[in-house]
Amino acid sequence: xxxxxxxxxxxxxxxxxxxxxxxxxxxxxxxxxxxxxxxxxxxxxxxxxxxxxxxxxxxxxxxxxxxxxxxxxxxxxxxxxxxxxxxxxxxxxxxxxxxxxxxxxxxxxxxxxxxxxxxxxxxxxxxxxxxxxxxxxxxxxxxxxxxxxxxxxxxxxxxxxxxxxxxxxxxxxxxxxxxxxxxxxxxxxxxxxxxxxxxxx
Numbered sequence: 001x002x003x004x005x006x007x008x009x010x011x012x013x014x015x016x017x018x019x020x021x022x023x024x025x026x027x028x029x030x031x032x033x034x035x036x037x038x039x040x041x042x043x044x045x046x047x048x049x050x051x052x053x054x055x056x057x058x059x060x061x062x063x064x065x066x067x068x069x070x071x072x073x074x075x076x077x078x079x080x081x082x083x084x085x086x087x088x089x090x091x092x093x094x095x096x097x098x099x100x101x102x103x104x105x106x107x108x109x110x111x112x113x114x115x116x117x118x119x120x121x122x123x124x125x126x127x128x129x130x131x132x133x134x135x136x137x138x139x140x141x142x143x144x145x146x147x148x149x150x151x152x153x154x155x156x157x158x159x160x161x162x163x164x165x166x167x168x169x170x171x172x173x174x175x176x177x178x179x180x181x182x183x184x185x186x187x188x189x190x191x192x193x194x195x196x197x198x199x200x201x
Contacts, residue, residue, distance in 0.1 A: 001033060001034075001035060002035065003035055003054050005058060006033075006035065006052065006054050006057060006058060007033075009057065009058060009065060010033055010052070010057070010065075010069070012062070012065075013062065013065040013066045013069050014028055014029075014031070014069055016062075016066045017066050017069055017070050017073075020066065020070075020107075020111070021070050021107075021108070024070060024073050024074070024077065027048065027073045027076070027077050028069065028070070028073050030048045031044075031048050031049075031050045031069070031072070031073060032048060032049050032050065033050050033051075033052055034049065034050070034051045034052065035051075035052060035054055036051045036052065036053060037053065037054075038051075039051055039053055040053055040056060041053055041056050041057075041068070042056070042057065042068055042069075042072050043072070043198065044072040044073070044075050044076060044198055045076070045081070046076045046079075046081045046082070047076070048073075048076055050069075050072055060113070063111055064111065064112060064113050066111055067108060067110075067111030067112040067113075068112065068113075070108055070111065071099075071102055071103070071108065071112060071116075072198065074102045074108075075098060075102070075198030076198075078098070078101065078102070078130075080094075080098045080130065080198055083130065083131065084098075087131060087134070089134055093134060093137055093138065094130070094134055095198055096117055096122075096133075096137065097130040097131070097133035097134035097137060098130045098198055099116070099117035099198070100117050100118060100119040100121075100122075100124070100130070100133045101128070101129055101130040101133060103116050103117055103118060104118075104119060104126035104127055104128075119133055122136060122137050123136065124136050
């Protein structure tokens with residue numbers, strides 16, 4: 001990992017997570033980290049490869065750094081990727097449902113940012129599985145679009161109500177470090193985790 005400050009912060013957060021969440025220590029120890037600017041927060045795949053946005057992670061208080069690492073660890077631990085495929089779920093909505101399933105634990109929630117995903121945001125209570133949350137989200141009407149600024153005409157909006165010049169493009173990212181060994185050995189450069197597994201929230 002090229003960013004030494006990030007490397008130190010990740011190691012410190014993981015070490016504290018071992019103490020606060022010992023049940024997940026084995027999975028936490030298996031995380032392999034990669035830097036990227038293509039995501040806003042963190043993401044992980046089923047192979048425990050965790051991609052980290054440097055600026056986001058370093059901007060968090062230490063307690064939240066610990067919490068988001070545990071959150072990401074729980075996506076593969078709870079087999080979210082395979083469960084999504086089993087019900088042919090939409091990746092974006094499934095990720096939100098999976099986040100809600102993870103975040104409903106009172107202890108972990110106390111270690112996460114206040115704006116983390118909660119089941120109450122789509123009319124559900126805590127303690128349900130991601131499949132239930134996903135079904136409820138699918139039955140709920142979509143949220144209304146944001147109000148248009150005064151004096152702006154409808155035809156000035158971009159696709160799906162986006163402002164002109166913002167077609168939803170993602171910024172160019174940084175490739176994972178070549179010297180970071182892929183889980184399981186081999187020393188090959190790992191690809192970025194699949195978005196279907198989970199983003200931090």
